[in-house]
Amino acid sequence: MTVMVAVPDSEEGVRALEAAIAEAGERGTGLVVVNLTLGEIDLADVPEGMACELVGRKGRTDRDPADTVLHALSAHPDVDRLVIGVARRSPVGKLLLGSLSQRLILEADVPVLAVKLTAH
Amino acid sequence: MTHTASQDTPRGVELPPLQPGPHQRRLDLIAVVATFGGLLFGYDTGVINGALEPMKADLGLTTVTEGLVTATLLIGAAVGALASGILNDRLGRKQTLTIIAVVFFVGTLGCVFAPGLGVMLPSRFVLGLAVGAASATVPVYLAELAPTERRGTLSGRNELAIVLGQMLAFVINAIIASLWGQHEGVWRYMLAVCAIPAVFLFLGMLRMPESPRWLISKGRQEDALGVLMQVRTEDRARAEMAEVEHLADEEAESQTGGLSDLGVDWVRRLIVIGCGLAAAQQVTGINSIMYYGTQLLTEAGFTARAAIIANVANGVLAVVGTAICLFVVIDRVARRKLIIFGFVATTTIHGLITVVATVMPAGTTRAYVILVLCVTFVFFMQCCLNAPVWVALSELFPLRLRGIGMGLSILCMWLVNAALTFAFPVVVGVAGLQGMFGIFFVVGLVAIVFLWKMLPNTSGRSLEELEESFSQGQFV
Numbered sequence: 001m002t003v004m005v006a007v008p009d010s011e012e013g014v015r016a017l018e019a020a021i022a023e024a025g026e027r028g029t030g031l032v033v034v035n036l037t038l039g040e041i042d043l044a045d046v047p048e049g050m051a052c053e054l055v056g057r058k059g060r061t062d063r064d065p066a067d068t069v070l071h072a073l074s075a076h077p078d079v080d081r082l083v084i085g086v087a088r089r090s091p092v093g094k095l096l097l098g099s100l101s102q103r104l105i106l107e108a109d110v111p112v113l114a115v116k117l118t119a120h
Numbered sequence: 121m122t123h124t125a126s127q128d129t130p131r132g133v134e135l136p137p138l139q140p141g142p143h144q145r146r147l148d149l150i151a152v153v154a155t156f157g158g159l160l161f162g163y164d165t166g167v168i169n170g171a172l173e174p175m176k177a178d179l180g181l182t183t184v185t186e187g188l189v190t191a192t193l194l195i196g197a198a199v200g201a202l203a204s205g206i207l208n209d210r211l212g213r214k215q216t217l218t219i220i221a222v223v224f225f226v227g228t229l230g231c232v233f234a235p236g237l238g239v240m241l242p243s244r245f246v247l248g249l250a251v252g253a254a255s256a257t258v259p260v261y262l263a264e265l266a267p268t269e270r271r272g273t274l275s276g277r278n279e280l281a282i283v284l285g286q287m288l289a290f291v292i293n294a295i296i297a298s299l300w301g302q303h304e305g306v307w308r309y310m311l312a313v314c315a316i317p318a319v320f321l322f323l324g325m326l327r328m329p330e331s332p333r334w335l336i337s338k339g340r341q342e343d344a345l346g347v348l349m350q351v352r353t354e355d356r357a358r359a360e361m362a363e364v365e366h367l368a369d370e371e372a373e374s375q376t377g378g379l380s381d382l383g384v385d386w387v388r389r390l391i392v393i394g395c396g397l398a399a400a401q402q403v404t405g406i407n408s409i410m411y412y413g414t415q416l417l418t419e420a421g422f423t424a425r426a427a428i429i430a431n432v433a434n435g436v437l438a439v440v441g442t443a444i445c446l447f448v449v450i451d452r453v454a455r456r457k458l459i460i461f462g463f464v465a466t467t468t469i470h471g472l473i474t475v476v477a478t479v480m481p482a483g484t485t486r487a488y489v490i491l492v493l494c495v496t497f498v499f500f501m502q503c504c505l506n507a508p509v510w511v512a513l514s515e516l517f518p519l520r521l522r523g524i525g526m527g528l529s530i531l532c533m534w535l536v537n538a539a540l541t542f543a544f545p546v547v548v549g550v551a552g553l554q555g556m557f558g559i560f561f562v563v564g565l566v567a568i569v570f571l572w573k574m575l576p577n578t579s580g581r582s583l584e585e586l587e588e589s590f591s592q593g594q595f596v
Binding site: 008009010037038039057058059060062063064065093100 | 372373375376377378379380381383384386387518520521587588591
């Protein structure tokens with residue numbers, strides 16, 4: 001039993017990480033953080049004692065962040081919840097950049113917890 | 121014109137010093153082939169300068185078809201630069217370069233024997249494929265075979281070889297024009313000379329080994345060690361395997377960023393700066409002078425025969441500027457300062473050329489004044505805005521963004537180059553030199569403002585420090 005969270009380089013990513021830490025704490029499980037940014041992410045908020053694994057993006061096969069998350073999911077069969085952050089995106093933005101959340105909700109084999117920006 | 125391979129400084133790998141020995145000869149051969157790759161690139165882009173005038177008369181070109189003949193090569197180059205990334209990855213560097221040499225040869229033959237535009241334009245496009253692919257492959261291949269200590273010198277040598285190739289093209293065109301200027305097909309002789317370096321590149325590549333970094337990226341450790349043993353002493357070769365593995369790993373990492381990352385503000389901003397810088401370098405019009413120098417000088421008031429000889433001065437000053445840049449300036453002046461100074465200098469000269477072309481009466485004096493301004497422009501451009509722009513680009517993008525960042529910037533460079541090259545004869549035909557240089561002047565002012573506001577200084581800071589401040593939204 002583990003919670004996985006997808007953290008892109010945006011406000012939604014920060015919110016998703018917060019929510020995933022809370023979720024893992026509540027359920028008393030470990031956490032797998034999938035870093036979708038092109039840099040480092042700050043894991044200082046993960047409480048001591050919570051098992052936390054960091055998965056990064058690397059190479060051509062990880063160009064599409066959705067692939068990174070789906071690969072990480074199949075590599076971690078113990079994950080039973082995926083946390084993502086969602087935000088409204090313009091139709092043009094969706095066309096150009098695709099929708100990460102939509103692909104994950106439709107293609108992930110585990111229940112997905114979608115955290116909204118306004119919920120905060 | 122071209123791009124230097126990113127300066128690889130592997131961390132934490134200690135290497136035994138380079139020792140002389142039979143492997144040294146292999147390394148020297150690599151340097152010679154390096155020079156041919158660059159020369160070929162320079163020669164092929166420069167040869168049109170001088171060949172175009174007689175071709176115009178022979179094939180009955182208008183200003184529009186003249187622009188097309190020159191620009192189709194650049195469209196091909198944009199496609200070639202993009203495609204070469206995939207070929208380099210799938211087939212390896214050696215095979216890609218061998219194919220490039222063959223394509224060079226075929227494209228050259230097509231241009232030399234073209235009876236009209238129907239064959240000329242596709243042949244120029246094919247030639248462009250090779251030019252673009254070579255510009256992206258040669259520096260990478262060299263950097264991957266050269267030992268760390270000589271890597272910087274080799275990529276500098278490539279830059280120098282390119283401008284030398286252009287100068288050589290101008291000189292040989294001037295000689296051919298003086299000897300056989302009365303033949304209507306004289307431009308065919310000029311273009312035919314391009315086949316010579318292509319043959320040398322082909323023969324050279326047959327004797328070159330595959331890049332150890334590529335072999336390792338394909339999991340062929342044994343073969344990679346075999347290649348290293350040819351070009352290093354044995355202890356050094358074994359020690360270097362760790363370095364090469366580290367670099368192959370870094371290269372894989374540099375391909376991480378993709379289109380989806382353009383949704384992130386700081387990523388988008390860096391890409392805009394990179395593409396803007398590449399485009400700004402082209403809108404100085406340096407390549408208009410490198411491709412149309414002879415016509416420009418004819419327009420300025422020289423006779424066709426004098427113009428092709430005077431044009432050699434452009435080639436010489438390009439070499440001098442590049443040499444001063446590489447040996448004196450580039451490591452001493454902060455990158456941002458040097459680039460902005462370069463744009464101020466070139467834009468000022470554009471302004472002066474506009475004024476001279478408008479105010480001075482047509483004649484020999486005007487021709488000479490424009491020649492002097494023109495070569496001064498070429499000098500400042502090559503000294504401040506050629507290699508420094510490519511180095512700044514390679515420093516601008518954090519590792520995981522570098523593949524797509526450089527790719528898009530280079531694409532932008534070729535496309536702007538192509539658009540400008542197509543437009544140059546048309547605009548000069550309609551509005552004269554003053555019209556064209558007036559446009560260069562205004563666009564130069566825009567470039568200065570853009571860079572002043574956007575361009576971060578990338579020298580004197582480690583790539584890690586830059587990455588950290590960019591991702592926190594600080595671009596100063």
